[in-house]
Amino acid sequence: MTTYTSSWIRAYTNIALIKYWGKADEALKLPKNNSISLTLDSFYTDTHVQFDSRFTADTLTIDGQGQDQNGAALKKAKIILDLVREIAQVDYNAKITSLNYVPTAAGLASSASGLAALAGAASNALELNLSDTDLSRLARRGSGSASRSIFGGFVEWEKGDSDVTSVAKPLDDANWDIGMLFIILDSRQKAVSSSEGMSRTVATSVFYPAWLETIELDLADMRQAIKDQSIQQVGEIAERNALKMHGTNLGANPPFTYWSAESLRAMEHVRQLRQEGYNVYFTMDAGPNVKLIGTYQELKEIKEHLSKYYDPAQLILAQPGPGLTVLPEHVHADITPN
């Protein structure tokens, strides 16, 4: 009997300020455009992996729930397991235990933290000693946005033109006053997954060419805004980039949107807050939730203000978070498989 066991690895979620929307290569998950994100401290996934010669299949448990052998979560996980098995020349099945501190599939990028944590844990179990760049490449194969969750602060994922060159890199440690306030409007699974949404948009949207034509400008403006530590610039550019991304979905065939009536109401709150003098902006991903961008100080006040309209559990404040973290042994000691 041979067994390889990882430490518990934590990866934090990230929210894109310039969105990844569209793949140039579906199998390798090479994107059509670079993207820029902020890694956040409030949502994360802790993962433990064990490879064992006695296991008869790969298994995945998320928050105590065994996942379907043919389900989407295990399918993505197997891509990463197969890659590390190939590098390590090991063919044992794996038991993955994951704890998700993210409302799953609510457009809150649970796949980003989930697949980044798995890349870290699987390679840790087999003692591969991968660099952060290697881990970013590996995480990307599970889910594109996961490539960015290897690093903390502001991160840019270089689209590259091959498996080797498509990796994320840290851009700025975000050691200044910026935060996000999540308005959780619906934490159910989304109807159109991000993968399906982006592939339909690339194939059919009459607006997609305009997305690609203007993306370099948005990226350059965002890099400058981050360098200048300007909340107003970061917020304005992120907001217009998100609206543009969501616009491409309306031009697809069949058209679709991730917005709900509640999303529009939340955007209206943001516009109202701006009129009242707050320096606050929003972004949205492949789900109805709205994320506000501002200084942490102002977002604290705004959270107070918005508690008139939302349940406290719907409002979650976040600050910049770190990259992949190896947790000390006592964390989750009670549930660590042996």
Ligand code: DP6
């Ligand atoms: C809207 O990374 O979930 O959140 O690569 O198909 O797994 P796959 O997609 P995923 O897409 C995220 C899309 C987005 C924008 C972003 O995070 O950049």
